Amino acid sequence: MFTCTGRISMxxxxxxxxxxxxxxxxxxLTMHTGTTDHVAEFNCRNIFKAARGYVIVSADYCQLEMRILTHFSxxxxxxxIMKSDMDVFKSIAASWSNVPEEQVDDDLRQKAKQLCYGIIYGMGNKTLGQLLDVTEMEAAVFMxxxxxxxxxxxEFTQSVKEECRDKGYVETLMKRRRYLDDIRSSSVSIKSAAERQAVNTTIQGSAADIAKAAMCSIDTMTDAIDPKPRLILQMHDELIYEVPEAYQHYFITIIKEVMENTIELTVPLPVKVKTGPTWGSLKEIEF
Structure with a gap:
């Protein structure tokens, strides 16, 4: 199943x-015999285990939607920031709040991250305020x-809305269209919702296109591997495969190369690769 933006849903x-x-x-827990103020942690993802002779490989785009927003704007x-090796959201927090990067704490970084995605998802001040746990007025100041x-x-978000009003639709990076007739509505609330959908579709829809294009390219590039790696899950910007152990390193090279070069943007598209015997025990590969 797919959302209106083109993302896969389940x-x-x-x-x-x-x-x-x-x-x-x-x-x-019946096996526990100690004090009652302790808790036991369980990783649900550990129940998903690679078949014998296989490993799980995960490849995840880093800040894909923010990079698409940067490309468009x-x-x-x-x-x-996107072309550097800096922590993206920490750097954004520093420049947005006008403080040195070394003074950015986890709370400020998280606020910057939520604010960025609030813009991508077209959140209003009220919703953003609830997300950041601040007043609606404070959220408006942040924005x-x-x-x-x-x-x-x-300027970019305004141009997307204006173009959608003129054409009646928006397009993703790969020219997939979404028609939004409500953007011409006389109702302020209906029109505002369509404007948010226009911006969101342009960015999130483009991210969905890139992930699917990468999936198709990886499938083609691995035809010579026998047995062939199996795509077992797409988690939005992350692709998860079950790969024969004998081809693990070869496949990792392919998947990183393909995903980072699926489309040429004005900023890099770095991919983080992890591997392990279970979904819950994946460890990052250093390149």
């Missing part, structure tokens, strides 16, 4: 929503400051 079971870990108070500050720091982003 249900019964929703494997995209399997939690990494959850905690159970030890008092509820051509914001010079964001482009400089305004962000747009002043990255003015090309605001």
């Amino acid at each position: 249900h019964e079971p929703n494997l995209q929503n399997v939690p990494r870990t959850f905690a159970i108070p030890c008092e509820y 051509k914001d010079q500050v964001l482009m400089k 305004d400051t962000f747009y002043k720091t990255y003015p090309a982003v605001k």
Whole structure:
């Protein structure tokens, strides 16, 4: 199944929503004999295990939607950050809040990350305020400051809305269209929802296109491997495969090369690769 933006969605079971870990108070575990104030942690993903002779390989695009936003907007500050080896959201937090990067703590970094995705998903001040646990007015100030720091982003989002009003549709990077008739509605609320969908579809839909194009290329590039690696799950910007152990290193080279070069953007598309015997025990590969 697919969302309106083109992302793959799942249900019964929703494997995209399997939690990494959850905690159970030890008092509820029959094998526990210690004090009752302890908790035991379990990783649900460890139950997904590679078949004998295989390993699980995960390849995940780093900040894919933010990089697409940067590509479309051509914001010079964001482009400089995306082309560096810096922590993307830490750097964005530093430039957005006008503080040295070494002074950016985890809380400020998280706020910057949520703010970025709030813009991508077209959140209003009220929803963003709830997400950041601040007032609606404070959220409005955050948003305004962000747009002043990255003015090309605001220009881009406005141009997407205006073009959608003119044409009646938006297009992704790979020219897939979504028609949004409601963007011409006389109702302010209906029109606003369509404007948010226009921006979101342009960015999230492009990310979905890139992931699917990468999947197809990887499938073609691995035809010579026998037995062939199997795609077992797509987690939005992440592709997870079951790979014969004998071809693990060869496949990792292929998947990283293909994903990072599926499409040429104005900024790099780095991919983080992990491998392990179970989904819950994946370890990052250093290149």
